[in-house]
Amino acid sequence: xxxxxxxxxxxxxxxxxxxxxxxxxxxxxxxxxxxxxxxxxxxxxxxxxxxxxxxxxxxxxxxxxxxxxxxxxxxxxxxxxxxxxxxxxxxxxxxxxxxxxxxxxxxxxxxxxxxxxxxxxxxxxxxxxxxxxxxxxxxxxxxxxxxxxxxxxxxxxxxxxxxxxxxxxxxxxxxxxxxxxxxxxxxxxxxxxxxxxxxxxxxxxxxxxxxxxxxxxxxxxxxxxxxxxxxxxxxxxxxxxxxxxxxxxxxxxxxxxxxxxxxxxxxxxxxxxxxxxxxxxxxxxxxxxxxxxxxxxxxxxxxxxxxxxxxxxxxxxxxxxxxxxxxxxxxxxxxxxxxxxxxxxxxxxxxxxxxxxxxxxxxxxxxxxxxxxxxxxxxxxxxxxxxxxxxxxxxxxxxxxxxxxxxxxxxxxxxxxxxxxxx
Amino acid sequence: xxxxxxxxxxxxxxxxxxxxxxxxxxxxxxxxxxxxxxxxxxxxxxxxxxxxxxxxxxxxxxxxxxxxxxxxxxxxxxxxxxxxxxxxxxxxxxxxxxxxxxxxxxxxxxxxxxxxxxxxxxxxxxxxxxxxxxxxxxxxxxxxxxxxxxxxxxxxxxxxxxxxxxxxxxxxxxxxxxxxxxxxxxxxxxxxxxxxxxxxxxxxxxxxxxxxxxxxxxxxxxxxxxxxxxxxxxxxxxxxxxxxxxxxxxxxxxxxxxxxxxxxxxxxxxxxxxxxxxxxxxxxxxxxxxxxxxxxxxxxxxxxxxxxxxxxxxxxxxxxxxxxxxxxxxxxxxxxxxxxxxxxxxxxxxxxxxxxxxxxxxxxxxxxxxxxxxxxxxxxxxxxxxxxxxxxxxxxxxxxxxxxxxxxxxxxxxxxxxxxxxxxxxxxxxxxxxxxxxxxxxxxxxxxxxxxxxxxxxxxxxxxxxxxxxxxx
Numbered sequence: 001x002x003x004x005x006x007x008x009x010x011x012x013x014x015x016x017x018x019x020x021x022x023x024x025x026x027x028x029x030x031x032x033x034x035x036x037x038x039x040x041x042x043x044x045x046x047x048x049x050x051x052x053x054x055x056x057x058x059x060x061x062x063x064x065x066x067x068x069x070x071x072x073x074x075x076x077x078x079x080x081x082x083x084x085x086x087x088x089x090x091x092x093x094x095x096x097x098x099x100x101x102x103x104x105x106x107x108x109x110x111x112x113x114x115x116x117x118x119x120x121x122x123x124x125x126x127x128x129x130x131x132x133x134x135x136x137x138x139x140x141x142x143x144x145x146x147x148x149x150x151x152x153x154x155x156x157x158x159x160x161x162x163x164x165x166x167x168x169x170x171x172x173x174x175x176x177x178x179x180x181x182x183x184x185x186x187x188x189x190x191x192x193x194x195x196x197x198x199x200x201x202x203x204x205x206x207x208x209x210x211x212x213x214x215x216x217x218x219x220x221x222x223x224x225x226x227x228x229x230x231x232x233x234x235x236x237x238x239x240x241x242x243x244x245x246x247x248x249x250x251x252x253x254x255x256x257x258x259x260x261x262x263x264x265x266x267x268x269x270x271x272x273x274x275x276x277x278x279x280x281x282x283x284x285x286x287x288x289x290x291x292x293x294x295x296x297x298x299x300x301x302x303x304x305x306x307x308x309x310x311x312x313x314x315x316x317x318x319x320x321x322x323x324x325x326x327x328x329x330x331x332x333x334x335x336x337x338x339x340x341x342x343x344x345x346x347x348x349x350x351x352x353x354x355x356x357x358x359x360x361x362x363x364x365x366x367x368x369x370x371x372x373x374x375x376x377x378x379x380x381x382x383x384x385x386x387x388x389x390x391x392x393x394x395x396x397x398x399x400x401x402x403x404x405x406x407x408x409x410x411x412x413x414x415x416x417x418x419x420x421x422x423x
Numbered sequence: 424x425x426x427x428x429x430x431x432x433x434x435x436x437x438x439x440x441x442x443x444x445x446x447x448x449x450x451x452x453x454x455x456x457x458x459x460x461x462x463x464x465x466x467x468x469x470x471x472x473x474x475x476x477x478x479x480x481x482x483x484x485x486x487x488x489x490x491x492x493x494x495x496x497x498x499x500x501x502x503x504x505x506x507x508x509x510x511x512x513x514x515x516x517x518x519x520x521x522x523x524x525x526x527x528x529x530x531x532x533x534x535x536x537x538x539x540x541x542x543x544x545x546x547x548x549x550x551x552x553x554x555x556x557x558x559x560x561x562x563x564x565x566x567x568x569x570x571x572x573x574x575x576x577x578x579x580x581x582x583x584x585x586x587x588x589x590x591x592x593x594x595x596x597x598x599x600x601x602x603x604x605x606x607x608x609x610x611x612x613x614x615x616x617x618x619x620x621x622x623x624x625x626x627x628x629x630x631x632x633x634x635x636x637x638x639x640x641x642x643x644x645x646x647x648x649x650x651x652x653x654x655x656x657x658x659x660x661x662x663x664x665x666x667x668x669x670x671x672x673x674x675x676x677x678x679x680x681x682x683x684x685x686x687x688x689x690x691x692x693x694x695x696x697x698x699x700x701x702x703x704x705x706x707x708x709x710x711x712x713x714x715x716x717x718x719x720x721x722x723x724x725x726x727x728x729x730x731x732x733x734x735x736x737x738x739x740x741x742x743x744x745x746x747x748x749x750x751x752x753x754x755x756x757x758x759x760x761x762x763x764x765x766x767x768x769x770x771x772x773x774x775x776x777x778x779x780x781x782x783x784x785x786x787x788x789x790x791x792x793x794x795x796x797x798x799x800x801x802x803x804x805x806x807x808x809x810x811x812x813x814x815x816x817x818x819x820x821x822x823x824x825x826x827x828x829x830x831x832x833x834x835x836x837x838x839x840x841x842x843x844x845x846x847x848x849x850x851x852x853x854x855x856x857x858x859x860x861x862x863x864x865x866x867x868x869x870x871x872x873x874x875x876x877x878x879x880x881x882x883x884x885x886x887x888x889x890x891x892x893x894x895x896x
Contacts, residue, residue, distance in 0.1 A: 050614075050615045051615075053615060053616060053619065054615045054616070054618065054619035055619075055866065055869045056619055056622060056623055056626075056869045056872060056873070057615070057618060057619050057622055059869060059873050060622065060873070060876065063873065063877065064433070067877075228645075232648075232649075235649070235828075235832060236649070236827055248641070248645075267835065267838065382648070383644070383647040383648045383650065383651075384644050384647070384648050386648075387645075387648035388648075389648070389649065389650030389653070390649040390650050390653045390827040390828060391650060391653060391824065391827060
C-alpha cells in the first residue's frame with residue numbers, strides 16, 4: 001500500500017526528469033540500465049527509481065531467469081518442453097533423426113529379446129550379439145518385418161536346435177497352447193525431424209487369435225484405463241457394467257500415479273495402484289498414447305508402457321490385458337510440422353503392440369473401422385478430428401465384443417512369460 | 424506466431440523489445456517495421472511477400488493521390504480530383520481484389536460450379552494469408568481517409584508500412600485508423616512506466632486467452648465432439664454458452680494483448696471490447712463488440728450509403744448491405760452470411776420497435792440479449808449447415824435420432840466446468856476491468872499477475888489446444 005503510493009509519487013517526479021533529459025539528447029531509452037555507466041550519481045539514482053517503478057517487469061525477469069536456471073532441476077515432470085533435452089540425454093547429443101529412428105526401431109523390435117536374453121545370460125556381452133542378430137533378422141527377413149512375440153519364439157526354438165542356450169523355459173511352458181501373433185506390416189518410412197518420434201516404418205495389426213464373439217456381459221468384469229477417447233467409450237458405447245478409469249489428458253506416465261484417474265461410476269479420483277490390488281478384473285483394456293505425442297519420445301513411452309503392463313500383470317495375474325491402438329486423427333488435424341500426426345500415433349501404437357504376447361496380452365486395432373484408405377480418421381465421423389461422434393461408439397463396442405478371449409490364463413498362472421519374470 | 428506461444432513470449436518479444444529500446448528514437452519505426460515483418464514471416468514465410476507487395480502498391484497509390492498537392496477543399500474540379508478518384512479506385516480494386524482471390528474465390532467458384540452443375544470456374548485451393556482481412560481493411564481506411572482529406576499530408580513510407588504491419592495488431596486487429604497513430608509515428612516516448620503497464624495488460628490478455636478461453640473451449644469441443652443432433656436441450660445450451668465465452672475471451676484476450684504490446688511500443692491501440700455481454704440489446708451489443716470493425720463498416724460503408732437519413736426502407740437496405748458484408752468478412756461460408764443476416768433482422772426489428780425500450784429496461788434487456796447471443800454464436804460456430812440445423816434443433820427440443828448426451832453428461836460437465844463457468848460469468852461483467860483500473864499499480868496486482876503469467880505459461884506448455892479463433896479470418 002505504502003510502497004505503491006510512494007512509487008507513484010516518485011514516478012511523476014521521474015517523468016519530468018525524463019522529459020528534460022530526452023529532449024536535447026534525443027534518447028528515449030530512459031529506462032535502460034545500460035545507460036548507467038555514462039552517468040553521474042543522479043542518473044544512477046534515476047535508474048534505481050525506474051527499476052523501483054516497474055516491479056512487475058523486474059519480477060518477470062527474475063522469475064524467468066530462475067526458471068531458465070532451474071529448468072534442469074525441475075526436469076521433465078513440470079517443464080514438458082524439456083523433453084528435447086531428455087531426448088538428447090537418452091540418445092546422445094545432436095543425434096540426427098535417422099540415427100534416432102534406427103535406435104528406436106531396434107529398441108522396439110529388440111526390446112523384448114533383450115529382456116529375455118538378459119534374464120538368461122549371466123553376463124551382458126554374450127547375448128548382445130544374438131539379440132542384435134534377431135532384431136536384424138526380423139527387420140530384413142520377412143515382408144512383415146518385426147513380427148513380434150510369436151516370431152521371436154520361433155526363432156528361439158530354432159536357436160534351441162542350434163544349441164544356443166537361451167530359450168528353453170518358454171518353449172516348455174507353451175506346450176500346445178494357442179498363441180496369437182501380432183503381425184506388423186512394414187512400409188517405407190518417411191524421414192522425420194522430431195525429437196518426439198520417428199516413422200516406425202511398420203503398422204501393427206490386431207493380434208491374430210481365435211477370438212470368441214461375446215455379449216455385453218463380457219464387460220461385467222472389465223476395466224478400461226485411458227484418456228478422453230476412453231471417456232467417449234464410457235459415455236457412449238453403452239458398456240454400463242464396466243469400470244472406467246479415465247480422464248482427458250491422461251497419459252501412460254500418470255495412470256498409476258497415486259493422484260489417480262477418475263472412476264466414472266462415482267466421479268471420484270481413484271488410485272489405480274490400490275484399486276487394481278483390491279479388485280479382481282477379468283479384462284483390462286488400456287488405450288493411452290495421444291497425450292504422450294509431445295512428451296518424451298517413443299522409447300520412453302514404450303518403457304513406461306511395459307512397466308505399467310508388468311505392474312498390472314503382477315496385480316491382476318488372471319486378467320486378459322488388451323492394449324488398444326490409439327485412433328488416428330483426421331487429415332485436417334494431421335500436422336507433420338508438429339508432433340500431432342498419424343506417423344507419431346503409429347509409432348506409439350507399434351511400440352505398444354510389441355508388448356502383446358498373444359496369450360494374455362492382446363493388441364486390438366480399431367482404426368480400420370474408422371479410417372479411410374490413407375489411414376486418416378474419417379472426417380464424417382468427427383468434429384475435432386480426434387474424437388468420434390457419440391453415435392459411432394456402437395461400432396467400437398461391437399468390435400470389442402468380437403474380440404473376446406476365454407480366460408484360461410489362470411490355470412497356468414504367471415511366470416510362463418519372459419516378461420513376467422523379468423522383474 | 425501466436426502471442427500466446429512460448430516462442431513469442433520468451434523469444435521474439437524480449438529480443439525485439441531490447442532492440443527497440445536500444446536504438447535511437449528516430450530508427451524505432453524502422454525497427455518496428457522490420458520486426459513486424461520478421462514476426463509475420465515466421466508464420467507466413469511466403470505471404471509476407473504479399474504483405475510487402477500490398478504495402479508498396481498502397482503506398483505508391485496514396486502518394487499518387489497527393490501528387491502536386493492542391494488542397495482538396497479548394498481544388499474541387501479538374502485534374503487533381505480525377506487523379507484522387509483514380510488512385511482511390513485503383514487501390515480499392517487491388518486491396519479488395521487480393522482479399523477476394525485469397526478469401527472468397529473458392530467459395531464463389533464452389534457456388535457457381537454448384538449452380539452450373541460442372542466445374543465452370545476453377546477452384547484454386549489457396550491458403551488464406553494470415554490477417555489479410557485485417558490489414559486490408561486498415562489500408563482501405565487509410566486510402567479513403569486520404570481521399571476524403573481526413574489525412575491532410577501523406578505518411579512517409581516507413582510510418583505507413585509500420586502502421587499497416589505493426590505486429591501487435593497485424594493479424595487480428597484491432598483495426599486501427601491512421602490518424603490514431605499518426606502523431607505517435609512521428610514522435611513517441613517509450614519509458615519504463617509504459618513498458619511496465621503494457622506488460623501488465625499483455626499478461627491480463629494472456630490470462631483471458633489461455634486460462635479462460637482455451638479452458639472453456641474444451642467444453643464446447645467436448646459437446647461438439649459428441650455430435651450436434653445428439654444433445655439434450657440443456658447440454659446444447661451449455662455448449663452454446665461455452666462457445667460464447669470462448670470466442671469472447673479469445674478475441675478480447677487477443678485485443679488486450681495487442682493493447683498491451685502497443686503500449687510497450689509507445690502507441691495507443693484503441694479498445695476493441697467494452698463488456699459486450701452486459702448489453703441490453705443487440706444493437707448495444709454491437710456497439711461494444713469488436714468496436715473497431717463496427718466503426719469501420721459504419722464509417723466506410725453505412726454512412727456513405729446514406730446511413731439512416733434516407734427513410735426507413737433505405738435504412739433497412741443499408742443495414743442489409745452492411746450486415747451481409749460483416750457476416751462474410753468473418754468467413755467465406757454460408758453460415759457466416761446467415762449469421763450476418765440474422766443480425767440484420769434483429770437490428771432492423773430493434774430499430775423499428777422495442778430497441779429503445781429494451782435499452783432502458785433494467786432486467787429484461789439483459790435476459791433478452793443473453794438468450795439471443797448464444798444462438799447467434801452457434802450459427803457462427805457451426806459451418807456445416809446440416810449440423811447447424813441439428814444443433815439449433817437440439818437447443819429447442821427437437822431431437823432427430825434421439826438424445827445420446829443427456830443429464831448424466833450434463834451433471835458431469837457442470838461438475839467439471841462449474842467453477843470455470845462461474846469465473847467466466849464474472850469476467851463477462853464490467854467489474855473485473857473496473858477493479859483492474861483501480862488497483863493496477865498496487866503490489867498485490869503484481870503478485871496476481873505474476874501468478875497468471877506463469878500459470879498461463881504452464882498451460883501453454885502442457886496443452887496442445889491453443890488456437891486463436893480469429894485467425895481464420
